[in-house]
Amino acid sequence: EDQVTQSPEALRLQEGESSSLNCSYTVSGLRGLFWYRQDPGKGPEFLFTLYSAGEEKEKERLKATLTKKESFLHITAPKPEDSATYLCAVSNQAGTALIFGKGTTLSVSS
Amino acid sequence: EPEVTQTPSHQVTQMGQEVILRCVPISNHLYFYWYRQILGQKVEFLVSFYNNEISEKSEIFDDQFSVERPDGSNFTLKIRSTKLEDSAMYFCASRRRGQGDPKLYGYTFGSGTRLTVV
Numbered sequence: 001e002d003q004v005t006q007s008p009e010a011l012r013l014q015e016g017e018s019s020s021l022n023c024s025y026t027v028s029g030l031r032g033l034f035w036y037r038q039d040p041g042k043g044p045e046f047l048f049t050l051y052s053a054g055e056e057k058e059k060e061r062l063k064a065t066l067t068k069k070e071s072f073l074h075i076t077a078p079k080p081e082d083s084a085t086y087l088c089a090v091s092n093q094a095g096t097a098l099i100f101g102k103g104t105t106l107s108v109s110s
Numbered sequence: 111e112p113e114v115t116q117t118p119s120h121q122v123t124q125m126g127q128e129v130i131l132r133c134v135p136i137s138n139h140l141y142f143y144w145y146r147q148i149l150g151q152k153v154e155f156l157v158s159f160y161n162n163e164i165s166e167k168s169e170i171f172d173d174q175f176s177v178e179r180p181d182g183s184n185f186t187l188k189i190r191s192t193k194l195e196d197s198a199m200y201f202c203a204s205r206r207r208g209q210g211d212p213k214l215y216g217y218t219f220g221s222g223t224r225l226t227v228v
Binding site for chain 1: 114141143145151152153154155158165166168199201203205216217218219220221222224
């Protein structure tokens with residue numbers, strides 16, 4: 001069964017304190033791994049898609065990397081506005097549905 | 111930037127009643143989806159819709175659920191007889207077909223409809 005596990009569940013950082021979020025996955029033929037940001041009461045907001053091991057994507061203070069078993073979302077010098085839940089999801093060769101992890105809730109204080 | 115629009119934002123319904131959740135996907139998108147998120151839990155796939163038919167569905171999407179694209183712009187999710195456990199945030203999403211630019215391939219989600227069954 002395809003599965004996505006994210007860790008930690010919650011992360012508290014001081015402004016400027018860099019860290020990484022982990023997404024471990026088992027999937028029958030990875031079609032894509034997706035990172036989304038979700039603010040309370042809102043829908044997931046697309047951040048990145050990664051397709052193959054070794055791939056990296058960057059956007060402002062965020063950088064996503066992918067290996068054959070996991071993905072990391074690195075946050076460099078975070079700001080309070082980066083506080084949100086970060087969701088990891090995968091799609092497999094069988095279809096286009098996304099399989100989500102539970103997310104990591106990030107809180108950045110000034 | 112194009113967005114997926116969902117209405118209503120909140121809906122309260124009595125157990126056993128029918129509800130219809132509405133979505134307007136992005137105009138040049140071809141795949142349409144419904145997901146749900148029970149409070150404090152994962153986002154879960156319900157159904158995907160392509161070329162005017164269901165292309166995939168999960169175990170959650172039983173006979174109580176149906177989807178329709180009644181015209182060229184709307185995409186609806188109907189729950190025939192709501193149960194307490196149907197209370198959740200329901201998200202509509204859409205995407206273009208194929209790969210290429212990940213922003214185009216990436217799914218765009220709406221802001222959701224919070225359904226409360228009492």
